[in-house]
Amino acid sequence: MTNVIETRDLCRTFGSEETEVTALDHVSIDIEEGEFTAIIGPSGSGKTTLLHLIGGLDEPNGGSVMLSGSNIANMSGNELSDFRRDHIGFIFQAYNLIPVLSAEENIEYIMLLQGVNAAERKKRVREMLAMVELEGLGDRRPAHLSGGQQQRVAVARAMASNPDIILADEPTANLDSKTGISLLEVMRDLNQKRNMTFVFSTHDEKIMERATRLIHLRDGKVELDERK
Amino acid sequence: MLTLKLAFRNLFRNTRRTILTSLLISSSLIVLILVDGIMLGMMDVMVGGITHTLEGEAQVTRKGFRNNFEVEYTIENPTDVISQIKASDAVEGFGPRVIIGGMIASSYNTTGGLVYGVDARQELNVSKISDAIVAGQYLSGEAREILIGKPMADLLEVELGDRIIITAATVDTNEITQELFRLSGIFEFGPEEMDENLIFINLDKAQEVLGMQGNLHQVAIRFKDPEDSKNPELPLFKQLTDEENEALGWLDLQPSIGAMIEMSGYTTAIVGTILFLLTSLGVINSMFMSIYERIYEFGVAKAIGTTPWQIIQLVLFEALLLALLSCVIGLTLGYVLGDYFSVNGIPMGKMEVSGIVIDGNMYTRLALYQFVNFPIYVTLLTLVAAIYPATFASRIVPTEALQRAL
Structure with missing residues (x-):
């Protein structure tokens, strides 16, 4: 199998001198294509920081991140934006949909950035809505959707650009148990059908149960890396 | 198109703020139209005072x-x-x-x-x-x-x-x-x-x-x-x-009035500059408030691949729409008020300027350029004022913005 994510000696500290906090301490992991990986650990263990560094949202103090063979440290700001747009899908704990756009428009937005033509955009929006089981709700704005529905739209948005990797930061944290399970089933289904790589940071046992791999972080270090 | 739609909807996300900012910008436009109209009206009175009272518009005399x-x-x-x-x-x-x-x-x-x-x-x-x-x-x-x-x-x-x-x-x-x-x-x-x-x-x-x-x-x-x-x-x-005679227009006969007319142009420019400076501060403030409210959205937008330039475009689109809205309000009210004062005049009492008596009302004069050039200035001003907040928005660090969403 091909590694789609490779981190080497990844370090990240916050603050300075007396207030310095080490969020990640020489983290090296490889994640293969199609893995359904959960990064777990207590609060402050560095899960979200690792996810942000993998996604190129933050810069490490040391070490490197290779995504699909490309070292993101060598990319300019615009190249990194383009890389994220074309290769990475993000799902956030707080959904983070654009409130003035409808569900359809939120999904369409990223394809617009990619320069996908209007007909293709419409077609893919319909597919994505069907995939997350939100047909008929595409014209609703986020405020008129439940939390679970909003997170489904966020999943559809993340999938719309046909990325290689989906990075999901506590995606079920704000959802009730039933909705969380339902959403996880959708993501697991996508993972299996499309061989798309998912990396979660989570405390949620439901995700841990379904993950094919668990990476345990503690105090910024990999404590345990287990494949099921 | 989606960017334009997004800009339009963002503009009316906080309708009260948008209307207040728009009124600030349109007020500048209205004041500028009226000040220039008054200046033109005053010049008409002064020039008319010279040319129509006795001097004529030109004179032929022996050198x-x-x-x-x-x-x-x-x-x-x-x-x-x-x-x-x-x-x-x-x-x-x-x-x-x-x-x-x-x-x-x-x-x-x-x-x-x-x-x-x-x-x-x-x-x-x-x-x-x-x-x-x-x-x-x-x-x-x-x-x-x-x-x-x-x-x-x-x-x-x-x-x-x-x-x-x-x-x-x-x-x-x-x-x-x-x-x-x-x-x-x-x-x-x-x-x-x-x-x-x-x-x-x-x-x-x-x-x-x-x-x-x-x-x-x-x-x-x-x-x-x-x-x-x-x-x-x-x-x-x-x-x-x-060699013997000379024929001169009133501007050459009364160079002091020509200088006053030139000065009136500077007066409008100075008033316009002060108004524009104050307005631009209002626009910058309003745009920053709007950006701070949506900081996590900009973070998300950048996280999913929106480039800094696309963020700048979005904010500038919002500024452009705000300017266009303000111009519609400003031009409408500017025309209504200017037209009213051009007919009814502004009560000034009796005063004498450079030997010209202005008795009673001062009438404004509306001119086409006030309704073409001034809105262009206002739109450009709003766009220039929006560059700073737009650049700020484009530099938002996604990780910091996303933390605010939690």
């Missing part, structure tokens, strides 16, 4: 005459000059004149003054002597008619029909001559300088008394298009100007 009104500086070949003026299509009317300083005496008092010999009929086309009459009547061509200002009439203690004697030196022999007149009319132009010093008699009589035999000191001209008077390249000016 050097205007320096100290030397009586022997008469126009060379006055018949040719009049013929050329009559032949010009640009001319609406003209008034031939003789002008001489003299002593004016009544039975009770004596004073000095400037005597204008005017052609009663032709003068109607260039000056407002007739309109300024407050007692008696305008010149009818009778030989002994004389018009004086009210202050002079008070000084001389004369009433209509009373005798007035003008004493002056003749042009041909330089001998002192005296002539008796009967007060036929009293005028009030407004400026005291004019009302205290000017005397009008019929041209033929003036030429006869002063021994001028058909000679003239001045021909005042009014054009069909007043703009012609500002054009020094006008063919008529060139035809009438030679």
Whole structure:
């Protein structure tokens, strides 16, 4: 199998001198294509920081991140934006949909950035809505959707650009148990059908149960890396 | 298209703030239109005061005459000059004149003054002597008619029909001559300088008394298009100007007023600059408030691949829409108010500016450029003011912005 994510000696500290906090301490992991990986650990263990560094949202103090063979440290700001747009899908704990756009428009937005033509955009929006089981709700704005529905739209948005990797930061944290399970089933289904790589940071046992791999972080270090 | 839609919806996310900011911008536009309209109106009054009261829009004189009104500086070949003026299509009317300083005496008092010999009929086309009459009547061509200002009439203690004697030196022999007149009319132009010093008699009589035999000191001209008077390249000016005579428009005759008009342009520019600076601070403040409220959205947008330039475009689109909305409001209200004041005027009381009396209302004048150029300035200003917040938004670090969403 091909590694789609490779981190080497990844370090990240916050603050300075007396207030310095080490969020990640020489983290090296490889994640293969199609893995359904959960990064777990207590609060402050560095899960979200690792996810942000993998996604190129933050810069490490040391070490490197290779995504699909490309070292993101060598990319300019615009190249990194383009890389994220074309290769990475993000799902956030707080959904983070654009409130003035409808569900359809939120999904369409990223394809617009990619320069996908209007007909293709419409077609893919319909597919994505069907995939997350939100047909008929595409014209609703986020405020008129439940939390679970909003997170489904966020999943559809993340999938719309046909990325290689989906990075999901506590995606079920704000959802009730039933909705969380339902959403996880959708993501697991996508993972299996499309061989798309998912990396979660989570405390949620439901995700841990379904993950094919668990990476345990503690105090910024990999404590345990287990494949099921 | 989605960016435009997004910008439009973002603009109305906080309707109250958008309307308030829009009112701030549109108020600047309204004030600018009104200030410029007032300036144009004031200039119209001042220019009209000069050109329509007595001076005319242009004058032909002997070179050097205007320096100290030397009586022997008469126009060379006055018949040719009049013929050329009559032949010009640009001319609406003209008034031939003789002008001489003299002593004016009544039975009770004596004073000095400037005597204008005017052609009663032709003068109607260039000056407002007739309109300024407050007692008696305008010149009818009778030989002994004389018009004086009210202050002079008070000084001389004369009433209509009373005798007035003008004493002056003749042009041909330089001998002192005296002539008796009967007060036929009293005028009030407004400026005291004019009302205290000017005397009008019929041209033929003036030429006869002063021994001028058909000679003239001045021909005042009014054009069909007043703009012609500002054009020094006008063919008529060139035809009438030679080694002896000169033909000048009112801007050259009254350079101080030309300077005032130029200053009024600076006044509008200064007012506009101050307004624009204050407005731009309001726009920057409003845009920053809007950006801070949506900081996590910009973080998300950047996280999913929106480039900094695309963020800048979005914020500038919002500014553009805000400017367009403000221009619609500003132009509408600016037109309504400007039009109202152009008809009803702004009460100013009585005041005198550079010898021109503004009595009563000041009327604004609307011009096309106010509704074309000023909105463009306002739109550009809003866009320039939005560059700073747009750049700030484009530099938002996604991880920091996303933390605020939690």
